[in-house]
Amino acid sequence: MNVQSGAARYSPEFDQPVRGDVITADRYTSAEWMEAEYEKLWPHIWxxxxxxxxxxxxxxxxxxxxxxxxxxxxxxxxxxxxxxxxxxxxxxxxxxxxxxxxxxxxxxxxxxxxxxxxxxxxxxxxxxxxxxxxxxxxxxxxxxxxxxxxxxxxxxxDKDAKPLLEWLKPFPERLANYGLENWIRAFAVSADCEFNWKIIRDNFNESYHLPTIHPELSTFINDGLPTTVFEMYDNGHNSMWMVGHQATTREDHHSGDVPAPLDDVARAWELDPADYKGRTGDLREAIVRQKRKLGPGRGYRNYDSMTDQQLVDYFHCTLFPNLTITMSPEQCQILRTEPHPSDPAKCVFQHWCLYPPVEGMTEIKGTPLGDIPLEHDAVVRHSTYGDGVSLGFVADQDLSIGTSQQQGLNSRGFKGCMLTHQEKRIQRFHELLNDVIKGAPPPADR
Ligand code: FES
Ligand SMILES: [Fe+2]
Missing domain, CATH: 2.102.10.10 (Rieske [2Fe-2S] iron-sulphur domain)
Structure with missing residues (x-):
């Protein structure tokens, strides 16, 4: 497969209709909503x-x-x-x-x-x-x-739920090339947080916040709409392909020097960033070629089975209702929020990272927690968000907005979300949840 580009899209095949239900604040704040989820949602999902x-x-x-x-x-x-x-x-x-x-x-x-x-x-x-x-x-x-x-x-x-592999569709097939079976969970961190579980769920269902909450990603991930591909599946799960190893096209990072940290990645794959001055967008395809040439010799045995797109881009999968899997060839991130036993304004946030076994590698450089040993559960900890314990650099940024959003949702002045087109996955998520609360089975079981 060639490196994919083109207009941002919900391709007809992967678009889903929405009704326009108003997303009001009570679903994030009320005990009744929480009880309904405990009754109708959580006992019926994997x-x-x-x-x-x-x-x-x-x-x-x-x-x-x-x-x-x-x-x-x-x-x-x-x-x-x-x-x-x-x-x-x-x-x-x-x-x-x-x-x-x-x-x-x-x-x-x-x-x-x-x-x-x-x-x-x-x-x-x-x-x-x-x-x-x-x-x-x-x-x-x-x-x-x-x-x-x-x-x-x-x-x-739920004894009547579909078998797991069917319920997870299309991800077992779409992620098969990464060879996840023998990957090693190197860290599992979690924290008690002061916001409803759906706050972060919504956050993972849009990339509209990247330029404002994660500005430093802009020199490494192209968050521009024309190159981002959104997909929504009829079983309630979603995905987003973000072009990686390329700076954002929201600003001009492409006509001058290769920006950091992309320059370091180029050198790591034996490319001279100076050769890409004025055309930094071309570096991504060059890195694909170098990964194919050098990767297997460096112990990355899974590269051979991957598409070009998988080798350099980020495949961000949000499964209904609360599981997120973000894939790159060298890292699988699991991100999730789970409800508090009794308080709708609290949740538990979990972040795991898995890495492929690479012969001769004993340490993983540049994980969300820094450099850590490549071994099972090298770091496991639970904390309270706000106590200064990191849950991963980018995750910390996402969580930083959770408490203030929860506070804002408590206001009588908030009348319901006003979403952009690119946030359609949020709209759909809440409509599917509304249906479940009214008694429908989870979408993957319908
Ligand atoms: S032995 Fe378990 S509650 Fe008595
Ligand atoms: Fe984020």
Whole structure:
């Protein structure tokens, strides 16, 4: 495939109609909205629960606390993964309190009931003291759907939901060339934030904020509308291709010297930035050629299977309702917000980054958290946003606007969003959510 350019578009194939529902503030601020989402939305979607790398041996587990719910994913003797609600069938105590770990028997901290990794109750105190006889072997932890894609484990409370791979369409196919299966999650950071989960969801459904919130990206990502491709799929998911390795065409960065940091990238691929003075837009195609020529020898085994566009551009995927995946050949970013258990004006923000294994590479340069070791979960931390702990440079910028937007939405003076055409994905997201709140299944299950 040739490097793609051309007019910004929702191609007819990937456009979707919108009705023009007014996006009012109550969906970000009211307890009723939050309750409706807990009732109608969250029990019916696939949730990304963790990475398979944490589940090597039988009894290895990952716990995912989501809002008021908690789910454990447990590796089975036959190599599969099963998910259970993290609640004891005796009197409801939460069973697993750590994030990840391994145990031959899941043991409740209250009265000591014990369960095998397959969720079967195997040991209780005073087994003869039950009206129906010894419950061991008869009682099981409450199970959920659990399926995997690439390096990821997902769970779903809805027994009737479509299988994960179908639900994720078109991304398993569109991302197949990157070879994500064996990528390594090098960091997983999260923070409690003072805004509704949909604030950042909206932010990821538009690139209108790039020139104002992320101005320094303008010398590396072409955020100009004529070159950005937006797609909306009928199952509620979206994507955006942003031209990378090229400065924005909103300003003239193309007729003079190659701007930083593009000049350093050129040198890293054995190109002389001086050769591109006055035509910096051509550098992108030159980098494609150099990546093809030099990449495999440098250990980037996934380059051979990629299109030219995948080699240099950013594929930003927003899945309904709350998962974002941003792909480049050398990095997979997972960005997500999840609701607070009870406060609509709060959420948890999560940011993971995965990297391809590259022979001989022990450190990843220039991640959103700086240079870090190329190893599983080199950095894992949870913080409170505003305490000065970074969630990644660009993510920090996105989050910086969340609290003040939440505050502004509380005003009686706010009458509803006024969106640009390029923010149509936000409009569609809220209309799909409106339908779900009124009782429709999530769009990927319709
Ligand atoms: S609540 Fe778990 S053993 Fe009693
Ligand atoms: Fe952003």
């Amino acid at each position: 949730h990304l629960g963790g990475v398979i790398a944490d589940l090597e041996e039988e009894g290895d587990f990952i716990r995912h606390n989501f809002g008021r719910e908690s789910v454990i994913m447990v590796k089975q003797a036959d190599g599969t993964v099963r998910a259970f609600f993290n609640t004891c069938p005796h009197r409801g105590n939460r069973l697993i309190l750590g994030e990840v770990g391994s145990t031959p028997r899941i043991t409740c901290g209250y009265h000591g009931w014990q369960f095998d990794p397959d969720g079967t109750l195997v040991n209780v105190q005073d087994p003869d003291d039950f009206p129906g006889g010894n419950p061991c072997g008869k009682v099981h932890l409450e199970e959920l759907r659990c399926e995997t894609w690439g390096p990821f484990v997902f769970w779903n409370m």
